[in-house]
Structures are given as structure tokens and as C-alpha cells.
Amino acid sequence: MYRIVRKERLADNIYLMDVEAKRVAKSCHPGQFVIVRIDEKGERIPLTICDYDRKEGRITIVFQTVGASTKMMAELKEGDSFRDFTGPLGCPSELTTMTEEDLKSRKILFVAGGVGTAPVYPQVKWLNEHGVKADCIIGARSGNLIILEEQMRQEAANVYITTDDGSRGFKGNVNDKIKELIENEHKTYDLVIAIGPLIMMKFVSILTKSYHIPTIVSMNPIMVDGTGMCGACRLSVGGKIKFACVDGPEFDGHLVDFDQAMKRQQMYMTEEGRAKLRKIEGDSFQGGCNLCNE
């Protein structure tokens, strides 16, 4: 069992929890995720790791209540426990594989959309610990949905707040701010890392492609097993089939087929949709070795 040692409401329907998970905390890296289950019959919920404390053996997760399972999760209190807390899963962020010289030579811009700010935070923190201060745009629909701003300000060179309704910071979406930074403030970036809703990552990638700035996105499709076997998180990246849980979750944003990912996400939710996908995708619908087709 994995005990919740701290719970905080960050914004409307957005919660943070520190969970005792010694084994995960010992070996996780920025960019990786966990799959949690409240009880034996509970749905498996994939969540990117927001922070970790190796000494205390704790993992920080942030989630938004979107369905029955996340609503049940939001009802858990400090002292309650998760039945499963599986991880770390997925590949660590590409940043963690670069040399310090390589990192220091790059100007990096993070684009954090809504709840996607949570997986951005450990990367910005990790960079700061390695002597690199990145810029970060935090975008949300409204000012009351901005999360982790203070924590981010401690780790980043500059934090830019944008809101769709103009209630905080710059009025507009994250792309409007990217354009302003590059075109009006003459900022230059060698790498953009965008994490947030699919639609945001799609349009950030289209924009950065026009500026020729390499861009990494973190995909969070529906996941079931998290081990590449079930096929739930199948994506098309550069025309090749990839599974977000084992090949990602980070991918080259200029190669991801976002339209297919959005359509598949919708279809996968219903039995009828899954049956159609099975027909379209054939053996690769199932993931894994493609021998099991049931």
C-alpha cells in the first residue's frame, strides 16, 4: 500500500498528493510516469511524476478530476493509501541524456499548458540543478487555473503567465506568447518542450516548425498496462507505430500525428470504437508481440 502523506487542492478540480513510494522515488527521472489504482477493482490512472524526494521516498503527483476514478481519487485523504503505485514507467526526458556542455549551450523554452505544468516542473527543476535556467510559459484558460507558479519561478530564468480570458498575465494562448517572445522581444530558443492538452501541443509544434526550433512533446493517451502490451497508447510518429508507454511519453512534436492521436483517443473510449480500431489497425492494435489478437 502507498500512503498519501500530503494532499493539497491547487485549483478547481486540480489536486496535488505526496505519496510514499520508496522504490519509485529511488529510481525515477523527470519525464517518467506512474500508473496508480485506488483499489483492486479500480481503473488504472497514468500520471506523470511532478516531483520526487529520494531521501524521504516520496513521489508528488498532480491530477485533474475528469471522470469517476479521478473523482474518487480526489476524495482520498492524507493517511489513506493507493492499492497500486506502479513505476517508474516510460523513458526519462531526453534532457537527462544530454551532456552538461550540451545543455548549457542551449536556450530552452518550456510551454506548460494547464495541468501539463505538473510534468514540466521536474524538468525545469532538474535543469536548474544542472546549472541551466530555462524560460517557461504557463498557460491556462483562466488565472485561477494556473498551478505551481511559485515553485516554477524558483527554478526557471523567466516565467510567463498567459490566460485565454486575460484574467492573469498575458491575454491569449501560449502560441501568442511564443510569437511575442520571438518576434517582439527577439528571444532565441534552440529547443521547445511543450506539455499540455493535445490541441495545444499540436499548434505549438506547427508554430515551432515554422521557426525551425526542435520541439519535444509529452503524450498522455489512454493507457492500460503501461508495458507496451495492450496497445491502448498507440500513436503514429513519423509514419511509424509507437506506444507512448514504452517508446515515450516524449516524442518529436514535428513528427507526431496529432490528428490521428485525437481521433484515436475518442474512438478508444467506446467498445464500438475499439472494434473499429481493431479492424483498421490489425495486428498492431494489440501492441506487444502482435501474436495475441484477442
Ligand code: NAD
Ligand atoms: P487548458 O484547456 O486550460 O489549456 C492549457 C493551455 O493550452 C491554455 O493556455 C490554452 O490557451 C492552450 N491552448 C488550448 N488550445 C490551444 C491551441 N489551439 N493553440 C495554442 N494553445 C492552445 O488545459 P487543461 O484543462 O489543464 O488541460 C487538460 C488536458 O491536458 C487534458 O486533456 C489532459 O489529458 C492534458 N494533460 C496532458 C499532459 C501531458 O503529459 N501531455 C499532462 C497533464 C494533462
Ligand code: FES
Ligand atoms: Fe501502452 Fe498498453 S498502455 S501499450
